[in-house]
Amino acid sequence: MVDAHRTFVIVGGGLAGAKAAETLRSEGFTGRVILIGDERDRPYERPPLSKAFLAGEADRESVFVHEPGWYAAADVELHLGQPAVALDPAARSVRLGDGTRIHYDKLLLATGAEPRRLEMPGTDLAGVHHLRRLAHAERLRGTLAALGREHGRLVIAGAGWIGLEVAAAARGYGAEVTVVEPAPGPLHSVVGPELGAVFADLHREHGVEFRFGAGLTEIGGRGGMVEYVRTDDGEELSAQQVLAAIGAAPRTALAESAGLDLAGGTGGIAVDAELRTSDPHIHAAGDTASVAHPVLGRPLRVEHWANALNSGPAAARAMLGEEVRYDRVPYFFSDQYDVGLEYSGYAPPGSYDQVVCRGDIGKREFVAFWLRGDRVLAGLNVNVWDVVAPVQALIRAGTPVDPEALGDPGVPLETLTAPVAEA
Template sequence: TEHIVIAGGGLAGATAAKTLRAEGFEGRITVLCAENETPYLRPPLSKEFLLGKAAEDAVPVVPPGWYQENDVELLLKVAATAIDRGAHAVQLDSGSELHYDRLLIATGAQPRRIPVPGSEFEGVMTFRTFNDSRRLKEKLSGGGKKVVMIGSGWIGMELAAAATEYGNSVTLMGLEDVPLSIAIGPELGAYFRGLHEKRGVQFRLPASAAEVRGDDGKAQAVVTNTGEVLPADLVVMAVGVAPDTALAEAAGLDIKNGILVDSSLRSSDPDIFAAGDVANALHPFTGEHHRSEHWHNALNGGKVAAKSMLGQDAVMDVVPYFYTDQYDASMEYSGYATLAAGTEPLVRGSLEEGSFIAFWLRDSTVVAGMSVNQQRVQKPIKALISGRVTVDSERLVDTSVPLDDF
């Protein structure tokens, strides 16, 4: 029988396994998980789960019993260490070897750590895994701690929100002048900064960490590049991730900001595919390669890769989407950040009231739309984007004109 091996049991890998069975594949499926954890969703780790609003069993990608019921071999705490492309074999750290007919690499990404002196102290952590979230929850939940957050991107901001909600005092530093401005520009970044400042979060921007000071191996303060000493019981480095390409690189696959794949997620080896955070896929809409670090991309990538491995015509052509929740703000974003970059957003609704949509336009068409605390607007936003609909910007920001009317 045919054997499909999936290296990496995150959202992309587990979704691929699910899709293979849903599409009627009856061969053998093996999912390799480096972590000792049934594949789970990461978004709740910095939100509902961290805040104690979701239980441990609320985060698996598919119910834990699904693998056995569907005859999928789930190997926990087993990592793929090498690929022998000629022999179509994957070596495992358990010492054994698996033959594959098709291989999916869904190894995700690893959090970066800034190598400043003291970064190895107890009380300094990065944040990516279920265990990271369990540990941080335990540390934050009593409140009263001084937390220094390094990183002004989505994860840093979400963790700052959770720490604040538990009654800890948070200082957040990052390289940007305004948090999130690389992702959404200074005006909307300032909106998110305001949400945090209202609740007492202190910002140091732009600033970087020069050193972690401590005593007896335990972190006590972060020294910034300007020499300021920020007392800290806990330091979190949320400074982005690097795609986990080690396996693919050693196997000689084409790599450029992740594993280079075509729009059906096939790599430079016709029997090896890649999906999720590790894949840099050609997108038919822009004609460019995009590597996304978002949930929706891993979900769709898992589906597309599974279908492609079965020889179906599947293409990664959905409009990119992601979301964040911070305090009482629920944000959803659809679109092409690379096309939106450098253009001024148009705002429909009110930043002050915290209920609005920001649109980014190119040549009078919407290329991205971000909604905050708005219901049922993402579908029409995606339709405007994928349809390349020409819009009149005055009508677009007029809340009396329904979005379906364009």
């Protein structure tokens, strides 16, 4: 079929969807490109929502993927503020909330994820926040500034990346911060107990209080406003605002109702290395896609910026019939106070048997590696730069590495990557 007579529809107005639309045009597709988003804003990037924008260091316009006129210039049709509510694979059509039906020849689901909600009394009080959308960040930014002026307290449920980044932003405004986390330390599912203390100490030095091994059971107040929270060990903590930072769930309702295969352990929509779903005319990308990862050898769903940035274009190329093998090593970054870091790979608790560090952990200038036997699963560089490429090469190669040499800053990382034997 000639491109000019084909319609490619993208459901999801985030980074993955926007970059997919951009790629379709840059690859020469001349048919209709329709992008559907349930927010009224054009596609934007999410990292600034917990980093520079939230901290007041960047303006609103800086978060958007493209300039306002780009979509018209690229002939990308935007349907914003109008959610897709039903998908009919047999008819190859999407139905919007207003009843409009849009036919597609190829469809990309880039529906992202939604923040998990606290389930306890008091979540309906004014002052309970979630952070996923630009509107959330705008509201929270104003709230943190007010807390700082009034020396008020923010309680954060969850010591993951979002929780810690918001804690850093809140302290920058002068707000008091308490983080409540059921795990024994921050970032426990990512960096484990070996390095969690590094981030706990960092935040304590900046005045953040922690309650580890505890969860929230109640949010209380009077006059419709938050005044305190209660933990499952009986402690009552003063609070004027509460942030739920307990993770996100992939938005799979459209896929599920259409009968597409879902991933079991990771959640999300099951896709192959070409980001194709169980329906050959439908692809998925970004937070919602669980990829049969050809390097890691397991299904993997990644909720980070780099995955949206790279999987959207990969899906677009696959929709065009190009050869695609989505095998990117997972990557994310974070900024907290004067610490910047980059993490590559995948090493959940129980998957590794040793952690090797090179550099100075005390000065927070180091690179840490998670190993299973003598093979590198993941690497974290903290205030050490320009090492992501060799770190990812070690992960991708999957070949034996001498742990002693790995921990020696005098041994260039590039020299540790043995060539992968050809099959």
